[in-house]
Structure formats: structure tokens, C-alpha cells
Amino acid sequence: MDSFRSLCQQRRSIRKYQDRPIEQEKIDYLLQCALMAPSSKRTNPWEFVVVRQTETLRAMQACRTYGSGMFETAQAAIVVALDASLTDTWQADGAIAAEHILLAAEEQGLGACWCQVHAREGAEELIRELCGIPEGLSVLCVISLGYKDEERRTYELEKLKYEKIHNEKY
Numbered sequence: 001m002d003s004f005r006s007l008c009q010q011r012r013s014i015r016k017y018q019d020r021p022i023e024q025e026k027i028d029y030l031l032q033c034a035l036m037a038p039s040s041k042r043t044n045p046w047e048f049v050v051v052r053q054t055e056t057l058r059a060m061q062a063c064r065t066y067g068s069g070m071f072e073t074a075q076a077a078i079v080v081a082l083d084a085s086l087t088d089t090w091q092a093d094g095a096i097a098a099e100h101i102l103l104a105a106e107e108q109g110l111g112a113c114w115c116q117v118h119a120r121e122g123a124e125e126l127i128r129e130l131c132g133i134p135e136g137l138s139v140l141c142v143i144s145l146g147y148k149d150e151e152r153r154t155y156e157l158e159k160l161k162y163e164k165i166h167n168e169k170y
Contacts, residue, residue: 009155011103014111015070017146022075026108030078030145033104037097040089046097049079049131051142056130060142063115063123070113074144079117079127081137091118094140101143111148114141 031048039045051057052075060071071077080098082090098114105112117123117139124139133139 007103007107009157011106012152012154013113014146014148014150014152015113015144016148016150017070017073017075017111017144018149019073020075020147022110022145022147026110027076027078027145029108030101030104033100034078034080034097037093037100039093039096040087043086043093045082045084045086045090045093047081047083047133047137048097049081049133051077051079051131057144059130060115060127063117063126063142064120068115070115070144071142073146073149075146077145078143079131079133080140080143081133082140083136084138085136090138091140098141098143105143105145109147110145111150113144115144117141 027050031050034046034048035044037046051060057071057074057077060074060077061068078101080094080101082094084090087093102112102114117127118141127133127139127142128135
């Protein structure tokens with residue numbers, strides 16, 4: 001990538017993956033990027049669970065009736081869980097760390113997709129059970145990972161919703 005903007009332009013949610021394992025070095029890279037994410041008062045409220053077992057990945061599909069089909073072909077996933085007792089900004093802190101993972105995945109030539117878990121009926125409980133996550137942590141999301149088996153068009157700069165930008169006042 002030649003710039004951060006082009007990285008953002010390229011990154012799209014990928015839901016179909018090749019049957020090809022992800023190298024441990026790439027998973028380590030994604031996790032290092034997540035650990036460098038900013039958090040309120042540097043509380044670092046997050047915990048990350050890396051899932052590689054095929055049966056667990058496939059079982060994750062049941063966490064949602066819609067929006068979790070990508071676990072059918074995912075080669076790995078990263079669960080983003082947080083200790084909400086550390087800060088009232090835990091959701092924002094977790095979302096920033098998750099976005100670091102999503103962008104790092106694109107940079108490493110991987111596809112990735114966010115699956116919302118928090119506040120989705122039954123989803124958090126299932127992921128907690130599958131991954132052995134203690135009750136004191138809230139599960140924000142699960143990010144599916146793999147080598148892309150689908151292509152999505154990049155964002156076209158001229159088609160961005162510039163009307164959403166306001167200067168000085170709304």
C-alpha cells in the first residue's frame with residue numbers, strides 16, 4: 001500500500017475465504033497492531049482470543065441468524081473481549097482495536113470481516129462458551145480471517161458521501 005488512504009480504500013468486508021492456512025507470523029502481526037490501539041487512559045481493557053480450530057469456527061456461525069456465514073470458510077478468527085469494569089469507553093476502545101486488526105489484515109493480504117456479538121441475542125453467550133471466556137469480560141465482536149476467495153470493488157473516491165461532512169457547524 002502506498003498510503004493509509006489507499007489501505008482504507010482497499011479494505012472491504014470479505015466473507016468467503018480460500019482453504020489455505022494463515023501463517024502464524026501474520027496472526028502475530030495483527031495482534032501486535034491491535035495491542036498498539038489507543039484506549040481511554042491507556043487502560044487496555046481488551047483481551048483477544050485466536051481461534052483456528054475448524055469445528056469451533058464452524059460452530060461460530062450459530063451466533064447470529066444473519067451475518068455470521070463467513071465462519072463457514074474462515075481459516076481463523078479473533079474474538080475481541082473487554083473488561084467493562086476498567087473504563088466506560090470499553091466499546092470504543094474495543095472497536096478501535098478491532099479496526100486495527102481489520103486494516104492490518106488488508107495490509108497483510110488477508111480478508112477479514114467484523115461479526116457483531118455484543119447486544120445480539122444469544123451471540124455473546126455462544127462465543128463465551130465456545131472460547132472459554134470468563135463472565136467478567138464482555139464480547140464485542142469476532143473478526144473472521146482468511147485469504148480472500150472473493151473480490152470486492154474498492155471504494156471510489158468520487159462516490160464517497162461527502163454530504164456527511166460539515167464544517168464549523170452542522
